[in-house]
Amino acid sequence: MRRIAIGERPGWRASARANGFTFHTLDGAPYWDESHAYAYAYAFTLGEIERDIEAPGTELHALCLAFVADAVEDARILASLAIPEAMWDVVRTSWRRGDPSLYGRLDLAYGGEGTGPAKLLEYNADTPTALYESAVFQWLWLEDLLRLGRVPASSDQFNAVHERLIERFRAVGGTCLALAAYADAPEDRGTVAYLEDCARQAGLATRFLDLGDIGLAASGAFVDRTEAPIATLFKLYPWEWAFADAFGEALAATPTRFLEPPWKAVLSNKGLLPHLYAREPGHPNLLPAYFEDDPQKARLGTSFVKKPLFSREGANVLMVRDGAVLAQDHGTYGAGGHVRQALAELPCFDGRHALVGAWIVGDACVGIGLREAAGPITTDAALFVPHVILPG
């Protein structure tokens, strides 16, 4: 794994625009950035991808599913995850019924061959973004480089995300899918527009709804503004928020099915980390982790990362090394419980900290997207950086 200078593609801004990548600058700050004198990319070997990311990614997801199967039947576990008791049946029923999942992103600390196994930092199993830039824009980037002759002709990329998403929608999406998000949040809207595109290609009839345009009919079905019932709803909106919303209490009886399903609340929760570690303490891809109220957390010593059970984009993460605060994000997710995880600092290349996001579609790891940040915590200011598999 190396960080390599690739250079800006001619016309990348127009390409981004033509392909609907409207959030390549976000809030005025670059997100996908080829405009430096050199644009960078990460280069992997095929062995690094297959042995260190793909296989562990699929296996970690399988471990997570095994954990869900136990968690939904165990009140102590559900309580430890701060899932409201009134929602336990919703979560449990969705799992027992076999409600399918669509996708998720495992965030891994990995620095390349010889630096040790990839370590799971968290599983964004419910509302992962950075999907479109991974699946499409990164793919186009490599196609352009191949066409321009900037990389060897046998170069590749670990990125079957687009095809697998379409296959997955075909398998589990039903015939008619509504997709909902905050329409005024560009990154969310972009992610959902992309997923709608995939669903459409899978043959599904689709419609987009702002979250506020989801209605609840007396029948218990969620409906759109025309009061047409929604059979399946993809929602880019975290379960812990939906549980707390006014419609949360309607989830128990609704005939509407969800992507991601309610059981994903068990995984998209930092409480997953201490539970997985307790189940598989010797696993090479798991970091020691404890709940903050567990005295065993002392075993982590003076280097650890403290994370809220619910947070996104690195918000409210406290990073401590040798007893000193290395980094801290002040966000709005501070309320509720926390976990403490052994410190696995992200690899640093040219002063940039790289985080590997491993995409799970269905039950398999099918691609990666990397984000890099100036600081040790990957926040929403991190840049998306493409990758290439170079011939060995």
Place this chain on the structure above:
Amino acid sequence: MASSIERSSKRSTTVALVLVAGAGATALALGRYDPSQREEDVLVYGGPDACIRGGIRTETDCRSTYATALAAYPEAAPRYLSLADCEGHHGTGHCVDGTAVATSAAGRFVPMLAGYVIGRRIEQALAPQPVYDHRPGQAGAAYSGSGGYRTSWGGRVVTGSGGASSRARVASSAVRPAAFGGFGATGRGFASHGMAGHGSGG
């Protein structure tokens, strides 16, 4: 926008977008049909006397449900900016100046009360609703047929036998209003996290 490579690779063979590319994100209202949609039996009457004559619900029920629907009418009736808009939906001569109906309807036009819809059985626990004639594009005040009504929120109620009967089997959503806005508030509460770019994703 498509390209292809040999099959053995780790990446998608083709990546093509059908909606996002060019047109931008579009929302299309497709797939209206859903087998989970429930139906129920309702009765539509012009007033309590017709209900009593029908002999299906009790006299007491007929009067009390009518009173409920009548009381709901001033605030529930749909508002239109112009008489033409209103008559375009409800038929010529079927609309009145809102000032005569409710202060909240002043300066607007509202359809006249055509009758009320109630559940066929009391056990349905269906709240009585005012209904309005539905005559889209119909011209001429002489029209006296029946067959189509709308509830205050546009639910469609069509009685059998071209309107000769008071009975109808309708989509549950037509006679039971849905609530909106029940999702999203918790996330909005994280206001300082900002809705400028990042919403719920991570």
